[in-house]
Structure formats: structure tokens, C-alpha cells
Amino acid sequence: MSAKPLAIVLASGGMDSCVTIAMAAKSYELALLHVNYGQRTQDRELHAFTAIADHYEVPEDRRLVISIEHLAKIGGSSLTDNTIEIPSADPGAVHAASSIPNTYVPFRNANMLSIAVSWAEVLGAEALFIGAVEEDSSGYPDCREEFYVAYQRVIESGTKYERPLKIHTPLIHLAKSEIISQGLELGAPLHLTWSCYRNSDTACGTCESCRLRLRGFEQAGVEDPVEYAW
């Protein structure tokens, strides 16, 4: 028996979830859930997920890779629909984005949380970590803190837990630069992560995800270990 309780961490292979894993690992045994949903760069993200899981020595039976077809089938996002172009970010406006960009995948995080909670119920996990960021994000509605507060109530009312699973969103109010600083402090393997929405070989550096990442490293005063196309 392990002394630490078990936490499930939603792990995309990106930087935010990598830092979230590093935070969760301080107090919990890890179980990592990766969800492919037909996004363009899913093979590259799965590769990053596996490298990060290896780094944290997560055993095979506590890694779950799920492929769902429905978000791609339903469509509505440039991330899953190749007929919609991934926009390049306006470097000045990226922080203050007031409208929701076309990279928004409708209700994506709710779909992922429901998978995680089903798994948590079977494993008997006590905590569920997700690296959602409200402050310094692209304005996706399912990255707001109130969404996770509401989801906690759904877990309490819709599962058979006596002591319900607790959702943790440790990055929710952090700026990207703070996420990077904390990740470096905790020894998170940021060099293994993948953020680009557009490419799978060399990061494009111009999509909103690359821009947010690059600006974060710039503000943190450190160099991004990942290679860019320019």
C-alpha cells in the first residue's frame, strides 16, 4: 500500500498539465488520463504525454489513453475540423481576447472531466487535477473557475462516493509566466511538453497557443526549451 492518496491528473502533453502533474506529485500518487479528440496534433501530444508519464515513472495501469470520436464528429472548432483555419494570434491582443476564438472545442473540458470522474470512481481516487487557466487563457468558457465550482457539485450529486472526489485547479488564477516559474521550481520537464495547435514537428510560434507560451517564457525571463519554426 502506498502512503499517499491517489489523484487523477488530466494530462494533454502541454505545459500547463505538465506543471499540474508536478504540483499533484507533491502530495499524491499519480494516475494520468490523456484524451485524444481528433485534434490535428494528437499524435504529437500523445508522444509528449508518454514522455511526461515516463519522467514521473507512472506505472502502465495508472495511465489511461482514451480516443473519443464525438468531438471531431460534432465539429465546430478549428482544432478538430481541417476545413476551418487555425488563426494566427495578434501578439498584442492575445491577453485581452474578449471573444471566443474558433479553436474553442464546444464543452471539451466537461467531456474530459466526465471521463476522469468515471475512472476516479473505479480507481477510488480522492482528487482530480486539471490545469485549466482562467486568467491568462484564450477566453474559453470551460476554463473559468465558476465552471469547476459547478462541476464539483455535479460530482457530489451524481456519483456514489461517500467522500466525494475533489477537483483541483491549481493554475486557474496564475499567469503563464508564473506557471513556468513554478514548473521550473518543481523540476517539471517542460522540454518534453507540446503546445502548438498547428504543427507536429517544429512549433509554429504564431498560433495563439504558441504565442501564449512564448510570451510566458519571455515574461518569466527564461528561454523556452522547445524549438520553433523561425
Added chain:
Amino acid sequence: MSAKPLAIVLASGGMDSCVTIAMAAKSYELALLHVNYGQRTQDRELHAFTAIADHYEVPEDRRLVISIEHLAKIGGSSLTDNTIEIPSADPGAVHAASSIPNTYVPFRNANMLSIAVSWAEVLGAEALFIGAVEEDSSGYPDCREEFYVAYQRVIESGTKYERPLKIHTPLIHLAKSEIISQGLELGAPLHLTWSCYRNSDTACGTCESCRLRLRGFEQAGVEDPVEYAW
């Protein structure tokens, strides 16, 4: 353009969702979502879904059939795990079930709702119907009204809707016999539905789902149009 607003109905092929469709059809154009999740009788249920969708003349582009692997992969239920036996119901105790039976699929309805909400966002649907039954059910936590009230709040906080999608659970406080009576009144094609958890040819008549159905018909004073093994 149709005069009626659009509603998505979660349609399993069972009796409850069939009556829910009949209720929704009074005020809405229908879009029907069917989710296969690796349950034993999924082919038979899909067959029932298609027959019901045909009955209501739902066009092909407003039928969505989604197969998800994760609930079966995660396990924990006799419905998706062939190594766990489907229990026979104790006919006297079925109504007052205080513990959760092993047919419970962890957080199943939350997984289905999240798919439905993603689709609703893309279609611009105004309503989402699910035929969950709290009163006369098997004691599944995700069939309780409080779960749907909590989920409504998740939709409001996690989608980009300005006028958020409204969840409707018209059966939630009905007894099975009342569901049957209302279904007959509305001309719902109950003869096309499938309820048995165990078999796909002739309904077993002894699993909890068959027992609930048979008791409902008995109390409603009508004969079940579906054939049973005995």
C-alpha cells in the same frame, strides 16, 4: 425554417427515452443522440433507436450515433464487463433498492450529457431532454434530480451560449406505470423499445430493467407489447 425550436433528446432505445421523445415532440423539432458505451445489448438498443427515430421521421442529419470506448475500458459495471454477472432482481425489493446495483455504470449520464451539450452548442439547440427517472429507478446517483440541477449550472458556466441550453427531465418524478400511461396517451411506439440488460433476442424478464418494466405495465393495467423468454 421550422417554426419550432430545436431540442436534443438522449435516446437509448428504451421505454423511458421513447416517452421522453414523445413529450419533446409536442413543442420541439427533434435531434436524437444515441450513445453506445460497450454495453452488452448495444446492437439491439441501436436497432430500437433507429426504429424510434424512423417512427418520428427524424432526418439523418439530426440523428447522431456515438460509440465511446472509455466506459467499457474503465469498467466497474456488469453492463459493460462480461466477467461481472447481471443480477436478477428480487421482484419484491426492486422499488426500495437502497444500495446501488452492479449495473451502475460510473458517471454514465454525465458522460452522455457532455456529448449532448457539445452537439447542442454546434446545432444551436435550446433544450436538452433526458428520460432519467429518480422515483422508480434502480438507485443510480446520476438519475437524481439534484444531479440535473447541478448540471444545468455547469452548462451555464461552461458554454458560450448567451441564452443557455435548458435541461428537461420530464420523467424524473414519475412512476414507471405513469410513464407507460403517458406514453400510450401520446402514441409513443413502446412496441419498438428495448429494455432488457441481458438479452438481445427475447427479453429475459428477470433482470432489474425487465422487472421494472413489467411491474410498470402491470400497474398501468396494460400488456407489454414486447415478448419475453417465459
